[in-house]
Amino acid sequence: xxxxxxxxxxxxxxxxxxxxxxxxxxxxxxxxxxxxxxxxxxxxxxxxxxxxxxxxxxxxxxxxxxxxxxxxxxxxxxxxxxxxxxxxxxxxxxxxxxxxxxxxxxxxxxxxxxxxxxxxxxxxxxxxxxxxxxxxxxxxxxxxxxxxxxxxxxxxxxxxxxxxxxxxxxxxxxxxxxxxxxxxxxxxxxxxxxxxxxxxxxxxxxxxxxxxxxxxxxxxxxxxxxxxxxxxxxxxxxxxxxxxxxxxxxxxxxxxxxxxxxxxxxxxxxxxxxxxxxxxxxxxxxxxxxxxxxxxxxxxxxxxxxxxxxxxxxxxxxxxxxxxxxxxxxxxxxxxxxxxxxxxxxxxxxxxxxx
Numbered sequence: 001x002x003x004x005x006x007x008x009x010x011x012x013x014x015x016x017x018x019x020x021x022x023x024x025x026x027x028x029x030x031x032x033x034x035x036x037x038x039x040x041x042x043x044x045x046x047x048x049x050x051x052x053x054x055x056x057x058x059x060x061x062x063x064x065x066x067x068x069x070x071x072x073x074x075x076x077x078x079x080x081x082x083x084x085x086x087x088x089x090x091x092x093x094x095x096x097x098x099x100x101x102x103x104x105x106x107x108x109x110x111x112x113x114x115x116x117x118x119x120x121x122x123x124x125x126x127x128x129x130x131x132x133x134x135x136x137x138x139x140x141x142x143x144x145x146x147x148x149x150x151x152x153x154x155x156x157x158x159x160x161x162x163x164x165x166x167x168x169x170x171x172x173x174x175x176x177x178x179x180x181x182x183x184x185x186x187x188x189x190x191x192x193x194x195x196x197x198x199x200x201x202x203x204x205x206x207x208x209x210x211x212x213x214x215x216x217x218x219x220x221x222x223x224x225x226x227x228x229x230x231x232x233x234x235x236x237x238x239x240x241x242x243x244x245x246x247x248x249x250x251x252x253x254x255x256x257x258x259x260x261x262x263x264x265x266x267x268x269x270x271x272x273x274x275x276x277x278x279x280x281x282x283x284x285x286x287x288x289x290x291x292x293x294x295x296x297x298x299x300x301x302x303x304x305x306x307x308x309x310x311x312x313x314x315x316x317x318x319x320x321x322x323x324x325x326x327x328x329x330x331x332x333x334x335x336x337x338x339x340x341x342x343x344x345x346x347x348x349x350x351x352x353x354x355x
Contacts, residue, residue, distance in 0.1 A: 008061035011035040014047050025107055029053040042068045056119040075188040078258035079113040084183045085257035094171040100164035100252045120244050120253040128240035133287050137247055151293055158297035169232035169265050176262050184261045204327045208341040213348055217323045231262040238268040239275040266314045273310050274325035278335055281343040285336050319351040
C-alpha cells in the first residue's frame with residue numbers, strides 16, 4: 001500500500017517539512033525560526049518562512065482539494081502551471097526591467113506539490129486593500145494629499161500593468177507552439193475552469209431570483225474551450241488581491257499563476273475590471289472615485305481614450321462576459337455587499353445602457 005503523502009495544512013507540519021528537508025533547500029540560513037500563515041486565496045495553503053538570518057520566503061502548498069472547502073476536490077495540475085510560469089517568467093529579459101515583477105522560484109517539490117518562492121515583502125499591500133476608504137499611504141495624514149499621491153500611484157500601475165500584460169502577450173518565450181506551452185494547455189485546468197464557471201451563473205441566478213433578467217446572458221454563455229494558436233499568454237486570475245503594491249518603491253508584483261493559459265489578449269483586463277466594479281458596489285468599504293480613476297487610466301492605456309468603456313471596447317462578447325463575471329464573483333463574501341441581487345441587476349442595467 002502506498003504511503004499517504006503529507007499535507008501541509010498547518011504551521012507545525014510546515015515546520016517539520018522544512019526541518020526534515022534542510023539539506024535539499026537552497027537556503028544559506030541554518031535554522032527556521034518562524035512559520036506564519038499568509039492569505040492565499042481559497043484554494044491553497046500559503047505560509048511565510050523566516051530563518052535565523054532574518055531572510056524570508058513564501059511556501060505554497062497545492063492540495064487535491066479546495067483549502068477553504070476540503071470536501072471539494074480540485075486538480076493539482078495547477079501546481080505545475082504556476083511552477084512553470086514562475087520559472088520561465090523569472091528568466092525573461094523582457095520582464096526584468098519593468099515595474100511589475102513576478103516572484104522568483106526558489107524550490108519545487110513535484111512529489112508533494114509544494115513551491116517555495118521569493119517573498120515580495122511583508123509591508124506590501126494588495127490593490128484590494130489600497131482601494132478601501134480607510135487606506136492611507138505612509139506619512140500622508142492630509143486626506144487630499146493622500147488621494148493625490150494614490151492617484152499618481154494608480155496611474156503608474158495602469159501604465160506598467162498594460163506594459164507587463166502586452167509583454168506577456170507578445171514579448172516572451174511562452175507561446176502556444178513552444179515546449180513551455182504544455183502545462184498551460186493541460187485539459188484538467190480547463191476542466192477545473194469549466195466546472196466552476198459554467199454552472200455557477202445559472203446557480204447564482206436561481207439563488208438570487210434573477211433568472212428572468214439573466215436569461216439573455218445565460219443563453220449567450222459560451223462553453224469554455226481552449227483557444228486557437230493565435231491566443232496569447234495571460235495571467236488567467238488577475239484580480240485586486242493578486243496585485244501587490246510596494247507604495248515606497250512604487251513597484252508592483254503579480255501573483256497567482258496557477259490558471260495561467262492561452263486566451264484572448266484582453267481577458268486579464270476584463271477580469272480585473274469586473275472585480276473592481278464589484279468593489280464599487282460597496283461604497284461603505286471601497287473608494288468609488290479611486291476605482292473609477294483606475295478604470296479611466298486603464299482605458300486610456302489600452303484604448304487611447306479614458307472614456308472608452310472596456311465593456312464595449314473589449315469586443316462584442318464583453319458586455320455579456322461582464323455580467324457573467326459579476327454574478328460569479330458575488331458568490332464570494334469578501335466584498336461585504338449587503339444586497340447582491342441589487343448589484344446583479346445594476347450590472348445588467350449598465351449593459352442595457354451601453355447597448
